[in-house]
Amino acid sequence: MATQLVMGFSQLLLYLLVSMVASLKGCMGSDSVPIQINDDVFGLIVFKADLIDPSSYLSSWNEDDDSPCSWKFIECNPESGRVSQVSLDGLGLSGRLGKGLQKLQHMKTLSLSRNNFSGDISPELGFLSNLERLNLSHNSLSGLIPSFLDSMSSIKFLDLSENSFSGKLPDDLFRNSLSLRYLSLAGNLLRGPVPSSLLSCSSLNTINLSNNHFSGDPDFSRGIWSLKRLRKLDLSHNEFSGSVPQGASAIHNLKELQLQGNRFSGSLPGDIGLCPHLSRLDLSSNRFSGALPESLQRLSSMHFFSLSKNMLAGEFPQWIGSLTNLEYLDLSSNGLTGSIPSSIGDLKSLRYLSLSNNKLFGIIPTSMASCPMLSVIRLRSNSFNGTIPEGLFDLGLEEVDFSHNGLVGSIPSGSSTFFSSLRTLDLSSNNLTGHIPAEKGLSSNLRYLNLSWNNLESRMPRELGYFQNLTVLDLRNSALVGLIPADICESGSLNILQLDGNSLIGPNSRRDWKLFVTIFAELGPK
Numbered sequence: 001m002a003t004q005l006v007m008g009f010s011q012l013l014l015y016l017l018v019s020m021v022a023s024l025k026g027c028m029g030s031d032s033v034p035i036q037i038n039d040d041v042f043g044l045i046v047f048k049a050d051l052i053d054p055s056s057y058l059s060s061w062n063e064d065d066d067s068p069c070s071w072k073f074i075e076c077n078p079e080s081g082r083v084s085q086v087s088l089d090g091l092g093l094s095g096r097l098g099k100g101l102q103k104l105q106h107m108k109t110l111s112l113s114r115n116n117f118s119g120d121i122s123p124e125l126g127f128l129s130n131l132e133r134l135n136l137s138h139n140s141l142s143g144l145i146p147s148f149l150d151s152m153s154s155i156k157f158l159d160l161s162e163n164s165f166s167g168k169l170p171d172d173l174f175r176n177s178l179s180l181r182y183l184s185l186a187g188n189l190l191r192g193p194v195p196s197s198l199l200s201c202s203s204l205n206t207i208n209l210s211n212n213h214f215s216g217d218p219d220f221s222r223g224i225w226s227l228k229r230l231r232k233l234d235l236s237h238n239e240f241s242g243s244v245p246q247g248a249s250a251i252h253n254l255k256e257l258q259l260q261g262n263r264f265s266g267s268l269p270g271d272i273g274l275c276p277h278l279s280r281l282d283l284s285s286n287r288f289s290g291a292l293p294e295s296l297q298r299l300s301s302m303h304f305f306s307l308s309k310n311m312l313a314g315e316f317p318q319w320i321g322s323l324t325n326l327e328y329l330d331l332s333s334n335g336l337t338g339s340i341p342s343s344i345g346d347l348k349s350l351r352y353l354s355l356s357n358n359k360l361f362g363i364i365p366t367s368m369a370s371c372p373m374l375s376v377i378r379l380r381s382n383s384f385n386g387t388i389p390e391g392l393f394d395l396g397l398e399e400v401d402f403s404h405n406g407l408v409g410s411i412p413s414g415s416s417t418f419f420s421s422l423r424t425l426d427l428s429s430n431n432l433t434g435h436i437p438a439e440k441g442l443s444s445n446l447r448y449l450n451l452s453w454n455n456l457e458s459r460m461p462r463e464l465g466y467f468q469n470l471t472v473l474d475l476r477n478s479a480l481v482g483l484i485p486a487d488i489c490e491s492g493s494l495n496i497l498q499l500d501g502n503s504l505i506g507p508n509s510r511r512d513w514k515l516f517v518t519i520f521a522e523l524g525p526k
Contacts, residue, residue: 057092118139137161158177185212214238228251260282266289268292268293272293285308340362385407393412397422428451449472
């Protein structure tokens with residue numbers, strides 16, 4: 001009882017002191033908020049008491065201090081002297097988000113990302129009505145997304161990504177978040193539909209709901225396409241379904257649209273190419289069908305373009321050369337027909353090209369060698385014919401896959417630049433003839449070489465025994481003759497060697513030798 005009286009008297013004394021300071025400031029014409037230091041100190045000390053701080057980062061937080069403004073990771077408003085920001089990102093802290101923080105009534109930023117916080121979010125955070133930025137990403141938080149978010153009317157930035165939050169989101173969760181500009185709930189276990197209240201947050205410029213279990217139709221027509229300030233939309237790797245109708249052109253400043261890894265179907269939105277600032281478009285791994293919209297050719301700012309693993313048909317876009325800033329192009333695993341235009345050589349920034357598993361035919365254009373930045377090229381499982389352009393093997397390519405086509409002629413010798421960078425070469429299942437370039441044995445970075453199922457009718461160059469990092473060598477059924485190089489098996493990295501179906505002679509026996517080697521790993525890259 002006596003202790004309570006003492007505490008009550010102390011609080012009364014503090015109140016009177018603060019009131020006197022406020023009165024003096026009023027007499028001096030100042031309209032500043034009265035300084036209430038003890039609330040901030042008390043709140044942070046209580047918060048710290050629930051934490052495990054293995055590196056003692058918070059050692060400067062002392063309950064005997066009159067103000068926390070000199071503490072590490074704390075920022076205060078210079079006018080009011082109240083805590084405005086707490087940033088404890090990446091300090092290895094653990095524990096639960098307990099009580100105390102609700103005392104920081106003037107705090108605008110709370111950032112606790114990249115720590116080891118666990119459990120659910122304390123409901124006390126709902127009392128922080130002035131909070132504008134809340135970042136709890138990359139922790140181990142779990143449970144439901146707290147419903148008190150609807151009381152944070154000042155929130156502009158909300159990042160709860162890479163945790164273990166689960167369950168459905170209340171439909172009215174964002175009804176009062178009209179100032180919300182950035183939202184990321186990515187990398188959780190959330191399910192169900194997107195709350196309709198989110199679509200009323202007209203100030204949103206970034207929405208990231210990727211890598212969850214959201215489902216249903218996200219309502220593009222009446223909802224998402226009406227968010228005129230949207231710049232980045234990421235709904236990837238969920239269970240969304242339905243169509244993606246026209247209307248994207250209403251979002252003039254849209255820069256990134258990522259819908260990959262869902263169950264969207266129907267045609268691609270015809271006006272998607274009318275978003276002049278779109279730089280990243282990924283609609284891969286869905287069920288889209290039909291032809292590519294002609295409007296896509298207007299996306300001159302786009303650097304990442306993937307429509308792979310859909311059911312798209314029609315002719316390969318002859319306008320592809322107009323996407324002059326393109327760095328990544330993946331149209332693989334569709335039903336595209338036609339040939340690759342020579343204008344593809346205009347893509348001077350192109351680094352990655354995958355057109356595998358389509359119905360393309362014709363020659364591989366020699367102009368492709370005019371893409372100086374090209375690193376990966378995959379044309380697997382089409383109907384290309386003609387020869388391999390020699391200029392391609394002068395580039396610094398890391399991966400080449402021309403397998404399962406109808407290519408003829410010899411394998412280009414290649415430059416020193418090519419062999420110093422090359423890691424994967426797959427020319428299998430073609431009609432190639434001639435010798436295996438001896439220089440391939442000098443490729444120190446080559447890990448996978450597959451020339452099987454061709455008609456080379458040549459000898460194995462002894463340089464093939466010089467590989468330093470090769471893990472897979474597949475030369476099956478390639479009409480090879482002569483001696484097997486004596487050093488072929490001395491590489492410590494070689495896991496898979498397949499030479500069967502040839503007329504080779506062992507290095508010692510001088511008789512026909514068909515070599516079958518047990519496969520210890522899956523053959524080749526996916």
